[in-house]
Amino acid sequence: MMEHFVTLFDSLFMPQGIALQMSMERHLKDYTLWVVCVDDTAFEVLSRLKLENVRPLQLRKYETEELLRVKGERTIGEYCWTLTPFTPSFVFSEDASIERVTYLDSDVWFLDKPSVAFDELGHEKSVLITKHAYYPEYDFSDSAGIYCVQFMTFVRGPSSSVLDWWQKRCIEWCYAKYEDGKFGDQLYLNKWSELFPDKVHILSYGGYTLAPWNIQRYPYSDAFLYHFQGLRLLKNNKVLLAPPLAMIQPIMNGIYRPYLLDISKAIKLLAAVNFIARPQRPNVSIKEWAISIAREIKRLINKLGRIRVVNLD
Numbered sequence: 001m002m003e004h005f006v007t008l009f010d011s012l013f014m015p016q017g018i019a020l021q022m023s024m025e026r027h028l029k030d031y032t033l034w035v036v037c038v039d040d041t042a043f044e045v046l047s048r049l050k051l052e053n054v055r056p057l058q059l060r061k062y063e064t065e066e067l068l069r070v071k072g073e074r075t076i077g078e079y080c081w082t083l084t085p086f087t088p089s090f091v092f093s094e095d096a097s098i099e100r101v102t103y104l105d106s107d108v109w110f111l112d113k114p115s116v117a118f119d120e121l122g123h124e125k126s127v128l129i130t131k132h133a134y135y136p137e138y139d140f141s142d143s144a145g146i147y148c149v150q151f152m153t154f155v156r157g158p159s160s161s162v163l164d165w166w167q168k169r170c171i172e173w174c175y176a177k178y179e180d181g182k183f184g185d186q187l188y189l190n191k192w193s194e195l196f197p198d199k200v201h202i203l204s205y206g207g208y209t210l211a212p213w214n215i216q217r218y219p220y221s222d223a224f225l226y227h228f229q230g231l232r233l234l235k236n237n238k239v240l241l242a243p244p245l246a247m248i249q250p251i252m253n254g255i256y257r258p259y260l261l262d263i264s265k266a267i268k269l270l271a272a273v274n275f276i277a278r279p280q281r282p283n284v285s286i287k288e289w290a291i292s293i294a295r296e297i298k299r300l301i302n303k304l305g306r307i308r309v310v311n312l313d
Contacts, residue, residue, distance in 0.1 A: 111226055
């Protein structure tokens with residue numbers, strides 16, 4: 001079965017989007033990655049690149065009156081979150097033969113094929129979501145939600161009521177702040193198992209989809225996906241690896257270094273079609289990042305201090 005995926009990004013985040021496609025080329029066979037291009041530059045550059053199995057979509061062809069109405073009230077990040085629940089519908093409208101679409105955040109990267117997720121979804125339910133599955137010391141369930149908008153599958157037809165509900169909520173409110181039990185597009189997912197119990201399947205094992213918030217909890221050999229939340233490309237070929245959990249050496253060698261190689265290749269591909277990748281603004285300040293590093297070092301020192309050393313003689 002041909003699998004269809006959809007992501008969205010603007011020209012600023014094209015390196016991550018292309019790195020995602022590179023990982024899909026390694027681990028998937030029959031697939032199409034649809035890219036909702038949030039600005040015309042991204043659409044033009046991707047059209048020139050002609051990447052394998054990639055179909056760029058020009059956002060302005062799909063923006064409805066209600067989307068355009070809220071666009072001016074939200075930041076570019078907030079508007080991307082607002083668009084997320086609409087992206088599967090954009091793809092369904094492009095090709096009536098498509099049976100299901102999986103939404104991907106543009107900063108995820110495949111470590112293996114995701115067949116286990118599709119096997120779990122089966123034919124009884126029509127929507128698949130994943131938990132954050134936080135490491136206990138990094139549990140942000142209250143503010144960021146139980147579930148993560150990173151890998152979500154929607155089956156044409158039966159999932160429409162879920163998508164319609166989510167789209168309406170994000171039109172009503174979708175901002176980068178916590179307010180009255182809402183945060184962006186994500187906290188809405190907390191209600192799905194109650195509102196749509198016959199439609200929504202929750203991926204059974206948190207270790208299938210890893211990120212900085214749960215990488216200490218599961219072996220990365222179990223995962224098919226890693227979410228590089230907070231990673232930003234800076235000036236002078238520097239990269240902000242945020243949060244600092246990324247600096248643990250096995251994770252650096254096994255996940256971050258290979259990903260950064262793909263990022264480097266993506267930047268060179270972009271340069272070959274006369275597009276120079278631009279620095280990306282960190283989603284946390286350098287001061288906040290430094291404080292989080294200090295907290296992590298203190299946590300590790302405290303952990304080491306609890307280890308007993310015994311003489312085996």
